[in-house]
Each structure stands twice: as C-alpha cells, then as structure tokens.
Amino acid sequence: MSASLEPWAWALLALIALLVGSFLNVVIHRLPRGESIAFPGSHCPQCGHALRPWDNIPVLSWLLLLGRCRYCQSGISWRYPLVEILAALLALLAAWVIGWHGQLLPALVLLWALLALTLIDLETYLLPDWITKPGMLLGLLLNASAWLSPHFALASPLDAGLGLLLGYGVLRGFAELYLRLSGREGMGHGDFKLLGMIGAWLGWQDMFLALFLAALSGGLVAVGFLAAGKGRDYAIPFGPYLALGAAVMLLWPQVVMEQFLHLAAPG
Numbered sequence: 001m002s003a004s005l006e007p008w009a010w011a012l013l014a015l016i017a018l019l020v021g022s023f024l025n026v027v028i029h030r031l032p033r034g035e036s037i038a039f040p041g042s043h044c045p046q047c048g049h050a051l052r053p054w055d056n057i058p059v060l061s062w063l064l065l066l067g068r069c070r071y072c073q074s075g076i077s078w079r080y081p082l083v084e085i086l087a088a089l090l091a092l093l094a095a096w097v098i099g100w101h102g103q104l105l106p107a108l109v110l111l112w113a114l115l116a117l118t119l120i121d122l123e124t125y126l127l128p129d130w131i132t133k134p135g136m137l138l139g140l141l142l143n144a145s146a147w148l149s150p151h152f153a154l155a156s157p158l159d160a161g162l163g164l165l166l167g168y169g170v171l172r173g174f175a176e177l178y179l180r181l182s183g184r185e186g187m188g189h190g191d192f193k194l195l196g197m198i199g200a201w202l203g204w205q206d207m208f209l210a211l212f213l214a215a216l217s218g219g220l221v222a223v224g225f226l227a228a229g230k231g232r233d234y235a236i237p238f239g240p241y242l243a244l245g246a247a248v249m250l251l252w253p254q255v256v257m258e259q260f261l262h263l264a265a266p267g
C-alpha cells in the first residue's frame, strides 16, 4: 500500500471496527438471552424505545447523551462505548503488528469473536455454542484456503485439523481428570469448544501455547485473589484467559515461542 493511502486506511479501519464493536454489543447483550440479533432494531433495554440512527453512533452518541437514554433518562452502561473502543483498538493493533496483509482479515474476525466471547463469559459464565461451533468450522475453512491461495491462512490445514481435535480433546481430558480427582467441575464444556476453535484457527502448536498462557495468567490472577483473601468461592471463568492467550499467540507467536523455549531449556 502506498504511503499516501495509509492514513485513510487506518481511519477507515477504525471506523469499520467501531461499527463492528456496536454490532458486538448487540451480540453480547442479546445472544445469551436467546433474543434475535436482527429484530427488533436497536432499542433502549430499559424503556424499549427504538433508537434513531443518530442515537446509535458508536461512542459519540453515548458521550453526547452523557450515558443516558434520550427517552427515559435511564443510565446506559459504559460497557457499550468500551466494547466499541476495544474493538477499534484491537483492529488497529492487529493492522500495526500484522500489516496490510491478507492475514489481517481473519485476524480481525478472530479477535472480535474472542472479544465477544470474553464479555459473554464474564457476564454469564457461558461460551455460547452459537459462536464457538461456527468458529471451529470457519477456522478449518480459513486454513483449508491455503490449498488455493497462501494469502489468508493462519496455519496449515493439517495443523488446524490437529489443533481442533487436540484443543477440544486435551482440555476435556484434563477436566475429566480434575472431576475424578476433586469431585468438582473445573471447566465448562464451552472452554473445550473455545480451545478447539482456537486450534482450528491457529494450529495445534500455537493452541498449546495459548493454553499455556491462559493457565499462567489465570493462575497469577487466582493467586492474587487468594492473597487478597478473596479466594475459594470466587469463581472466575476460564474463557477470557483462553481468549487472551489466543490473541497473544495470534499477534506475537514468535516472541512467545522464543520465551517458551528459553523457559523450557534455559541457557
């Protein structure tokens, strides 16, 4: 891409990403409640009043309305603009790290899906099949495209297939072992499917490193909660850590691989 086009490309990407973030808000809010994503149109969850297009501009409308519904004055969660801003920041970060390359497209789709899954899991402790199952299929199709064109795939088709099987299977095996040993459910089935999806997108090698990062970051946070005296009953969903691990592996696979090898075999 020529240098003179670049500012426009960045601005356009940010704009598209804000609109995607606005759509993700709808997905995050409606999907777990079993509501349709398309109908009815955007409305205030409190008073049900339909929103006009100018009430629905990402971030800007929320700021102009000072976080309140125009019709009933009830507060609108700051989560809405936050999701829009995060969707845009992730997109800009991905474009910066990956560059204006065919792989940017699947990277954006994966990052936005992970963002939606993270927020749904934090709110409901569920990772909907509605996202993870089509996500697995899409990951396999994406990487199967390597047979036709090298520009979009993130992993080889074989690594992606193994990633799906191992991601789902290994985590499920761990969970059953944990259940036998402790008599408690450690993870939900949504976690296995999410890791299977991550494997289908990134391949089995990066899937395992994403799991490693998730266990590491999840463990650190759990220790933090225990140290703060809030341990035991404080249930933290694992999905957000898996999503974080996958995002890091998507953006910085080489860096993590090098650090991991260094950790495994110092010197």
Ligand SMILES: [Zn+2]
Binding pocket: 044, 045, 046, 047, 048, 049, 069, 070, 071, 072, 073, 074
């Ligand atoms: Zn309202």
